Amino acid sequence: MKGIVFDFNGTMFQDSDLHELAWIHMIKQYAKENIAEQEILLNIHGRTNDEIIKKFISADLSAGEVAILGMEKEKNYRMLCLQDEQRVVLTKGLAEVLDTLKCAEMPMTIATATTKENVDFYFERFQLSQWFDYDKVVFDDGTFPGKPEPDIFLKAVKNIAILPENCLVFEDSYSGILAASKAKIGQIIAVDNTGANKELFSNPVLNISYTIKDFTTFQL
Known part of the structure; x- marks a missing residue:
């Protein structure tokens, strides 16, 4: 090669588990319906924040609303990282x-x-x-x-x-x-x-x- x-x-x-925790927390907080954690886990890895947010929270969100939610999720993820720095x-x-x-x-x-x-x-x-x-x-x-x-x-x-x-x-x-x-x-x-x-x-x-x-x- x-x-x-x-x-x-x-x-x-x-850090896959940390991303999963951050996504599960956000989706359960903002989704209009109850979504099984297994379904969330099957549909988040490798996908962009925009795609995940529109799929699980609402396809009708504006670009600005999606960006705000994406930033919130990533902030939560980084906080989870820093809670246990030995694993970083x-x-x-x-x-x-x-x-x-x-x-x-x-x-x-x-x-x-x-x-x-x-x-x-x-x-x-x-x-x-x-x-x-x-x-x-x-x-x-x-x-x-x-x-x-x-x-x-x-x-x-x-x-x-x-x-x-x-x-x-x-x-x-x-x-x-x-x-x-x-x-x-x-x-x-x-x-x-x-x-x-x-x-x-x-x-x-x-x-x-x-x-x-x-x-x-x-x-x-």
Whole structure:
């Protein structure tokens, strides 16, 4: 592979449960009807805030109202992160892999469905600038559809001047892996930190090369 694109949440940082808690709290607070937590969990990963809010709260909200709710959710999520700072660490083995990739001068970037405010938070907390060019990171800016559409990865590979078929993507969510597959990414490595997605990730339509628990077993 000639370039690498990393998803962030659930891949570089094991925080999926914190996002889930923040979304469940918001949706239960603002939705007009009672929505099962399982339905929420099945429809939030990899999708943009706009898509999630319109699906679960109201499709009739104005852009301004959606933005306000999105900011509220992300503020709550960051507060949850800071309540337990010991867990605000990169996925096991990742820092060492990033150091190796940097020494090898491997083109790489991050493609995340999260917002700019969260990306800023991550760059500060994890000192990501030692490995990544902030200006090449792709995040939800409202200009493209969320995963499972391929746009986020097509934009990411363009930012590092690599063809999709020559790129490797690390992803943890079904929708994200499907997006990478639709983008014709050359190699997809699934990250399943808990082993909960073993059966789900066996679906051949996803074109997963193999699955890792963390980055201690990844070799370039």
